[in-house]
Amino acid sequence: MTAVPLSEVLAPAAREGYALAGFVVLGWEDAVAFVEAAEETGRPVILQAGPGCRAHTPVPVLGRMFRHLADQASVPVVCHIDHGYTIDDCRAGIDHGFTSVMFDGSRLPISENIELTARLAGEAHAAGVSVEGEVGFVGYAQGETSAFTDPDEVARFDRESGADAIAVSVGNVHLQTEATGGIDFDALRAIEAVTTRPLVLHGGSGIPSETRRRLARESRVCKFNIGTELRQVFARSLRGFLNENPEKFDRIEMLKQTIPPMRAQAVEILNGLS
Template sequence: MTLATLSEVLQPAKSGGYAIAGLVTLGWEDMRAFVAAAEAEDTPVILQAGPGCRAHTPLLVLAAMMRHLAQIARVPVVVHLDHGHSYDECAQAIDLGFTSVMYDGSRLPLQENIDRTAAVAALAHAAGVSCEGEIGFVGYDAGAASTGTDPAEAALFSAQTAVDAIAVSVGNVHLQTTSKTSIDTARLTAIADLCPNIPLVIHGGSGVSPNQRRQLAAAGLVSKFNIGTELRQTFGRALRDALTEKPEAFDRIAILSKTEGPIMTATKAIMHNLRADRS
């Protein structure tokens, strides 16, 4: 298999009662580990280039790395721009070969968010690319507070933007280092009822317990969980272990290669948990 759009992997997940992992990538080692885990679990994977990654590595380089891995993978791989904050940024990603873009207008007034997201969605669809939008702001641990998604506004957003997936704010928070989030399932269910054909996305998935992630996926309420912090913690532990084991090590490739096995193992567990349809 090879490159896939977000819609191509999320629509089957929604109807099948499982979810796909949207994995925040920071470098070559974690990208390779994510794809290897997806192949081992025989499941699609979404490689995501977020703002932090883009600030460190040019988008052109990220596109080439992700597309290469997608083209040689045995499972569908989505190459996704996460939290694009402008039309131009999303347009650049599409031109570079990303198969999915997220426009994040969640801090904007409702109608402005709708109008800007709709413009990006139209551009993406004209290029055969998927588009994710966000309605209701998802906050940050020890940072900006969330603004919960209003179900009626989500329905309006869905109808007027034609996005392929909607990120919602239902208690989830970015950058949580423990699974302490309690998802507001009543709000989430109300959104799903009013947006029956649109896959819903949970950002800040690291803060949601594996058990609740599995339950929400199996119920068809969430089709994509974004996972970043949880796997960055795995990377950090693996790197410290490698340097502790061999403190005289200095070769970058040799050191970083030690992180791939632990990341792959942790990613496989996440993916297996989200595939309730196979248990």
């Protein structure tokens, strides 16, 4: 299978009432676990390189790594730049094999957000790459607070930006270590009433699995970004191995132990989105 743009996998999800997982990748072990989980479930997967990942590993390396896994996979794999804060962040992804980019203009005035997203969409679509945008601001647990998506602003963004998917803020929060019941369904319905494009919820780790399933089936949300939940699995499995094997020192042996539990959790997440 080859890498595919985000729009190719979101269209059937929106039409048939299920959702996809955008898994946040921090290293090789994560990416392998997530692709193996996708193959086990027969579902497409979105491998996401966020700002932290890109600061640690150069984008050209990540692009080749993601594309290598996509080429070996039996299911569609989207290679996605998450939270590109500048057009150049996203262009770097396009230049190095990513099939989808997210321009995060959520901190900008809506007119500037639309203008920059539309400019990027023109370049990206010409290269066969999808674009995700964001309206409203998704905050952080123990950090910046959220600003809910304004229906008037998102309606304009939907019409004018050219984005293939729109991330919205309706009570979802980044870096949430425990699932909460914070989704405002009335706010989401107001957004759905004035938009046509697939919707994305960042901070998926904080959304209970039963709520994710309901949203997948009953709303136009068809992509959940999930990172913290899986990083916790990575940490627990690595600590457990080190505590039980204090004499071990081989990096590869240690890190390989994290793949099976991350794969198992990713399988559970993917199966819960239909």
